[in-house]
Amino acid sequence: MMRLFALYFLFPLAARADDCPPATWQAKGSEGASNPKIPKRPRSTLVTTADKKIQPGDVNCRYSATTGATVNYHTCAQLATKYGTAFDHFFTLNPTLELDCSNIQPKTEYCVDGFIEPLRATDGRCGPPNRNATCLGMPHGQCCNSETWTCGKSTEDCARGTCYEGICFGDKIYSTDGTCGPDHGDRLCAGKWGDCCNQDGACGTGDDFCGPSVCFSGKCTILDTEPTPPDGMKRNTPDGTCGGENGYICKAPWGTCCNQNGICGIRARDCGAGW
Template sequence: MTLVPTWPRRLIWLGVVLCLTSAVQADGTCEPAYFTAGDYQKRQLSVSTASSSATLKTSSAIESAPATSTSSLVVISPLINGESANQGQVVCRYTTNTADKVLNYYTCTALADRYGISVDVFFQLNPIVKTDCSNLRRNTDYCVRGFIEPLRAWDRKCGPKNGNATCLGTQFQCCNADTFTCGNSLEDCADGTCYEGACAGETIFTTNGDCGRNHGYKRCAGRWGDCCNSVGRCGTGPDFCSYGECQLGNCSIPELVPMPETMFSMRPFTDTTSAMDLGSSTTSTPLSTTTAVRGTTTTTKPPTTSISGYDSLPSCGKTCFNNMLGQYSALGCAAGDAYCLCNHPDFSNGLRDCSNGACGTSVGSTVISVGSAYCSTAFATHTTTATGFAALASCGQTCFDNMVAQYSALGCSQPNAACLCKNQDFGNGIRDCSNGACGTDAARPVISYGSSYCASATAGH
């Protein structure tokens, strides 16, 4: 029998396999992909261009898809490399994508809230976005962390004399306020000398000795001393740090102690009193004749007003609180008289402004709350204290009598203390009249007497 060689047999089987393979059809599980021109764009290198609506610069605008494309266009907004950024450019450090976002008027606000920035900052970081968010695009990156590249003092010239160039980010990071050059020494970076840079800076610590409420609540430090006096100058010693003189800093605050029991006699207001007009410098004209009862002999003991929550305040808050307590003289009060202090709007206003300026608004709100609690306690526990009408200067007695005589203008049918004291113009009038007619020093006991008069009337009404 003749045998067929092995290799021809293999060729025959190979031909059969090829025929069978050519007859098989694809089942559609791996279909080929077809791409339309413009479906995808490569990321472009950022090109700095001037913004048409602001002095800020940003990278090149997002490219638009061809009008004939109906596919979803994926566009990635370019990021500017901080190392090569020029002044005014956006240096973006983090982005978010709008792939899963519903785009409408509120989307910009939602993105800003999500990443803890303001809407204004969002627009600064994304200057191509319109203020009504109408040109936001899907599947697009937008910057939510970054900053505007400042003018950096690469030549070491900084501060307001040099275009407000900053030392931050350069080799020498502290701007010396004396020379307005960048440096790295302890002196350059010291509070009171460092204008800006790697330090608290001039917005917190004065660099010219001006401080306090009239100068943005700037603090004193370093060569300027550690106390800000009542006229807003830094220094050390009693003229700057003493109680009643110091408004900010390392103020000397004496321990508050309870005032002793006081016996006083209020002038019997049963006589006929002629109210004198202090408005004229040449004549005194009687306004009206009234009869009223001022008060009777009283024994009182003013309570000590504690400061709930004071111990938990940060040092800046305690300093502000102590400073306002130290302003008792300027507010027309005796030392430690919480009731008198809290009746003066400048006490709470000063505490608010100081704490917001020195501690920031988040901490300042806590200090303000402690101040409110302090005053609530003072009002709730107040009992009458007075110097006595007879001990007042004649100008003070006249001021008090004049305000009582104005009962009709104050909305009262008769000179009734409870009615008079309901109108804040009564107390304000006593304060303004006595300060003007007697001077601030002699006016303090008049104001204190007026406060006690109203406290007694309110308590007994």
């Protein structure tokens, strides 16, 4: 009788357990550690049948760390320092934390390495015309071609002056629209845009862009003859300064021109204002 009573309760319990299988934990990979001297534990992600993929704007956490049994307002700084995370970035990765770390919890996981998930160019279209979708990590190629606004992986796609973003220097360094210089993000010129950025902030080639009186950056034309210093200025500069009380003159590797601020250089603004 007791056996029948026990089986009566065991079978319903087993049936209910099968109706709702437990979630399992799956460990992520351990690539991308920023400080190899400190072991980092891969972030564990709860995997269920209703698992939600990371969306653009979400925190894509690559590693997490667990706080100890005792925490205080120093704990955030301690975590950030230990795992080599910039302090402001630590709070970006953990948006629920107060900036004074007052609500940090003991024995709780916090992200110490990761990034904000960007909009990925899953369809191969990238850049400003396509909501600034990035080619990074995309199978079509990881260079955004500014001529076609598509992801690619050829030499042309990734070339300076053509590659807008991705595994290249990108538009923040090399202009992809022909504008350059201090009024345009201090971008440089390369590729189809020419070798030089002139004083007007335009890329090009030739005397109108690379000439000694007009060139701002790039392969500027430098005068073959060194400027003649005034009498008494005969000592070569030891530190890149020139003129003044010491009477230093400019020599390589500091540049051959002394500008109006007493600094050696080779740019047009250095030579135009020198001796």
